[in-house]
Amino acid sequence: MDLDFFSKSIVIGLTEHAPLVLAAIGFALLYRLTGLINVAYSETITLGAYFGMWFNTTYDLNFYTVLLPAGIVAGLISVGTYFAVFRPAKKLNVGALEMIIISFGLSIVLRHALQFVFGYPVRFFEVPPPVSIRVLGVGVGAFRILAVASVAAVSLALYYFIQRTSFGLQIRALASDEDLAQASGIRPLFVTVLIWFIAGVAGGMAGAFYGVSSSVAPLLGWRQFLFIFLVVVVGGRKGLGGVIITGALTGIALAAMTLQFGQVLYAQLALIVAFVALLKWRSKRSIETVKV
């Protein structure tokens, strides 16, 4: 195997799958900090793509301008789902398993409701053909470079926000002990809303990146959900840093296997098998302490 293969895998993996890392960060925030497996997160991604496309085509704005608004709308919708569904569910003491199924139901509702709003046909961003830039001898579209840069910027900002600011401290306090956090004067509602908003913005921006590099369709987010979830479940134990690294490695692995097998589906297949095997292996190692 030559050097060319490695550099290609790394460049394609990081640029093409950068949105995966961004989406995984958002999902991980919810998963780690509120303990919720939110299947409807895939629709946050899809809606980010749809709103980006809609701003882009309706107001004739370029992609760089619509990126943040698309993220903000997705963030607001994410907060909306918290108030409409997840907060009431928590108050009603719904179990963890039921919560997953409820979020699955919400995901279906959003996915099909958006088709009544945006129509059934597949839609596209109206952008000029991206300028190709050569990185390590591999041609890469400008949007993908932007995606990598945004992912890096957002990741760093989030990391700083959660690890270094007082809001971040409040978020972590709330995640580890809600009662104690409340007793020490943290307003749980404000902090929780903040988490949902940031997660939604990350998901929405990821969606816009997915949408601009291919097409905007109702299944856009759902097709990525399993991989996002795998990255977060496998990498999430080591905090946000673990998620970012696992996401990046996953992207590179997907690119390398796609080059090797000549088909992206085989790469996805191998990835699913590898990750599930990894989870199984990890549970086998830890199980003796948990077992009664």
Added chain:
Amino acid sequence: MNLNWLDAFLISGLFSVVVIIGLALLLHLQLGLTRIANFGVVGFFGIGMYSFGVLFTKVDWPFGDLPAFLVSLAFGTLVAGLSGLLVGWLIADLDEDGVLVGTLGFATVVFILATTEQDLTGGALGLGGLKFPYDVGTVKADEFLWLIIVIIVVTLIFLYVWWVHRTPYGRLLIATGANEPLARSLGKATFRTKLWLFAVGSAGMGMIGALFGVMERFLAPENLGIDVTLAAMVALVIGGTARAWGAVIGGFLIFGFFDIIVQSYIPFPKAWYGQAIPNAKLIVEGLVLMGVLLFRPLGILGAMRRDKLMRRVHG
């Protein structure tokens, strides 16, 4: 056979309702009793359907249609059962997120294989050449007979579920679902129980998939969408996850309404049937799932039969 009294839409509508009820009954054992959320129902359904279809259509059978069909059906069921065993082994000691990853991952793997293995499955174009293992005259009569056969199969599944509710095995499933460490500390082999449960449940789902494939006559990866899993889950949840009758009542209530009444008896504008109604149906399914689990988690039928019995006896 004179079947003029029977509407062709009614046959296909009833057929899809019965298929969903069959899947929901098997899901009931996993989700309702043992509390394992199997999000991969469509994976087992699909692997049974394709294993059956590939063997049935690709092999040059030396004997008649019926034996070929039975052998292929057994093969499809077996493959689904073995994959259930594998998936069961993978997820039996994982928590909710592991179960979600494992089952959803399996369904995705089946979808990918159905798409990529073009020599066997026809890929995205699909696999044709399936037919009923008999010929009783008209297409309608063939389909009607097939509906009867599938109703018999699903009734047998129902009787199995009903029987499980009344046996020590059923109580073991309930105990495993309610408190696994406790069940294990009492000497119950919960891991093996889950394996067996997944193997049998998946085999059943695979068999239903094969029977569904015959009626469909044409297998395509579009048949393997998440809406199959959703349908089984919705039917079960609205009827009652904890009760054997839940899947039956829920299936008739929601899919009887959409696949029979809306499809054949309400005169909506023709144009709506293409995309608007299927889309609205899925929205309703999602809303039902959320609404029921939020406000009446045990569905229409409510608590388990024996819980009610206990309350009556002990006050």
